[in-house]
Amino acid sequence: MRTRHNSKTQNASSGNENAMRAVTGSEGGSRVGSRKESGTLAETSREAVGKLLRRRANARGSKGSEKKDNPVGTAKSGTKVHENQVLDKRVTWNDVDAGACSKDAIGNSSMEVDEERIERLQDNFLDKSEEMDDSDWEDGSIPVNHSTENDPESHIKGVTIEFDAEDSARRKPVRRATAEEKELAELVHKVHLLCVLARSRIIDGACDDPLIQASLLSLLPAYVFKVSEVSKLTARALSPIVSWFHDNFHVRNSDSTGRSFPSALAYALENREGTAEEIAALSVALFRALKLTTRFVSILDVSSLKPEADKNESSSLDGGRSGGIFGSPTLMVTRPKEVALSLDKLISCDKKENVCEISSRGLSKCKNSSPTSYNTQSKKSAIPDELNDRASDSLSCDAHCDTSEACHSKESQGLKRKGDLEFETQLQMALSATAAGNCKSNLGSDEKNLNSDENVSSPFKRMKKIENIESSTSHEGISTAVGSRKVGSPLYWAEVYCSGENFTGKWVHVDAANAIIDGEQKVEAAASACKIALRYVVAFAGHGAKDVTRRYCMKWHKIASKRVNPAWWDAVLAPLRGLESGATGGTMHMEKNHGNSAGNSGHNVESSVAARSSLEDMEMETRALTEPLPTNQQAYRNHQLYAIERWLNKYQIIHPKGPVLGFCSGHPVYPRTCVQTLKTKERWLREALQVKVNELPVKVIKNSTKLKKGQVYEAEDHDEVDSKGNIELYGKWQLEPLCLPHAVNGIVPKNERGQVDMWSEKCLPPGTVHLGLPRIFSVAKRLEIDYAPAMVGFEFRNGRSTPVFDGIVVCSEFKDIILEGYAEEEEKRVAAEKKRKEAQAISRWFQLLSSIVTRQRLNNCYGDGSSSQTSRAIQNIKNNESNLRVGDSQDDKQSQECPKVDTRDAKLDAALVAATAEHEHEHVYLIEDQSFDEENSVRTKRCHCGFTIQVEEF
DNA sequence: CTGCTTGAGCGTTCTTTGAGGGAT
């Protein structure tokens, strides 16, 4: 009885009604039910739910096969049941939604569900439900909603569907993003990118605020000032200032005060604590105040370029973030509950030589000896305090600082959020991946390692346990990993130009908030641990920007596909790049240093800036060209640098076969530059290239296209299936420039079809010209000059491809003659065309006037009420005509209702209106009232009512 | 958990050179 269409209508039109009814037990759905042929929706739902419950009771354990061997009824009834499930799902979601307003209805006050998210889920579901087949319906257990147990009817009406996660995952319909969705995602990505770029420029601008800088300088102890006096700045020299900054400024739980960024920065400075963004900005401001060439660097964490990516994330990850671009960590209003957990753990274990560690001793000393820093934190909530403690402890690499203890300490205050656990696990993983074994010296014993191993697993297990607990309560089908993602992630830092590094100078990564110097290699791992896509790392200075992703990204091939079209991105950054290089190169400090370091006083500022910029570009280029070989084969499919033969497509080949750069799963890896594209002879011809004599095809592939009937017969007759069934391909190295036969004796060399294929100008036979003019072939024909139609391509018309011609090809010597002839011909043609049009116009006028006269005569003879309509129509035509001649700008409606005439006499106007309205007036054109304009051959006839008509006389 | 293989879905690219019937 009911069809899918029915279901959709209900979903779309009465979802809320269903929800209300389900929750409150009201009769809100009766209107919907009345649309059905028999039974209300409620009844149908009840019946279906009952069936479902029976089915589950009878056939539990055969979820997958339920559809096939439905024990209840026919396929039709199966559809019916599924449909009710759909309705019930909506009911449940709406329950949740409604529950946000009236918790008592649900009785589950602990349920924290983002309404927006639910709406999106509903929308997604509605969208998808339209596309789903019957096979896509999911089964689910249906416990009675206890919240409504007071209502006797609600046992059935208020139904909660318990989603079987495993089942739904297994049977999740494969739905791929459409082109439209992809386009939308790309647009959102671009807009988001621009927004975040603009935001970062604002931050960068705020870092230049002289007041902020002066305030920071006033706080600075004398010993730190030395850094500004160093002639050849090195990363190590930055250590004291970074240490001081780290001790005095803290990342705190953000509050959305809604301040503008500059005032928020001032506020953060005053309180010596702020968001990660603010603290990073303050560090940049401090460095700039010390006349260090400094950039503000940010990971532009924007919405995904792919439509599905965000959806997947949203369904499984951070609910707060998942709301598209607005949930991003680079919010205009900072997100709540940001935890100041940091990368401190990472640095503590990194013993890399070029990393300047901040001594934990110094920190603890500072903690103990300077109570001011604690005083400033007195306003903080307990959690950030504890987290700071934890972070500090971890920094000191103390045995007591491990995550397990953090867990335990946290545990003592109640259950830790699953998100925090997840994050810690991720951080642990990143830590172990990036700095495995580096802690040995501090930890001192294997026991510690064992401990740490245990600790890695411990929160993980715990998290799973919590997951189980939460899923068992099954109050919400949505992941509760809220806030787990991108917390404490490295999103902002500074880059300080150190002229004393690397002989030529170097931009050094400085994350003052986390007390990390020169930790550029750790950014990727840390970002990965925090599930941040490291797609765009942009450095800002002087309101300009430069993409420095290459410096922080070791696996470019992984992110290249996640970045926007490079041409667009380059165009966006083009105007900013100049500003940035201008700002980072023009300081006195730099000039002095460069002069000293280069030891060449002849260098001026501009050249040094250019040199610095190009050196950095070279550095990043070098990184691009020296990317390590991927270890998995898939990565070679579209790798920009490397290729393996296996992933080439049918028109590609490795030539020459060398050098072999390495091996991946036994496959030799070649440079991508060795990949050559092959084409057929005909295809090369289009590029004005021909295969050299005696060259054999480098590759032969099967022609899989089906031959037409005639061709098949022909092929069979001549036994040429093999020769025709293969496609011979040639490489570029087998080619030479196209050498077409020269035109001789005014004869154009043609192909077998008697034409010239004009794929490009290069395809033109020597001694000929292409005249791409319409109808020019007739001139050549008339002048008896040899020519060939110029075919410029194909187009599909009426289901088949047809050649497209554009003019002709003739020998050069006839070009002028033909063009002259063409000009004459065109002149004649234009004249003839004009003549024809005039004749046509005369003919049409004659027809029109004859018609009018005839109608008028008939009207005079036989006119009565019946003809009034025609008469009115003629009248209107006349009136409009007269209006047009007057050039009145009034609109049509007005001209029809209140026709204007040549004369402005109001009385006549009124008379005309009256006459027109009553259709009783008959115009009379007296000869003495007529005038004739000889110049234009126009005769103007006037009626005594004021109506005029102009007639063209020939 | 990661990487590989395989299969499927979807979008893009490539293909490619009339015939018949009515009017003039």
Add this chain to the structure above:
DNA sequence: GATCCCTCTTTGAACGCTCAAGCA
């Protein structure tokens, strides 16, 4: 009878890219 002009059935198959599932 020759020639011109208009309309008809407005492709569809292969390939490449991407993703998900299954497996090791």
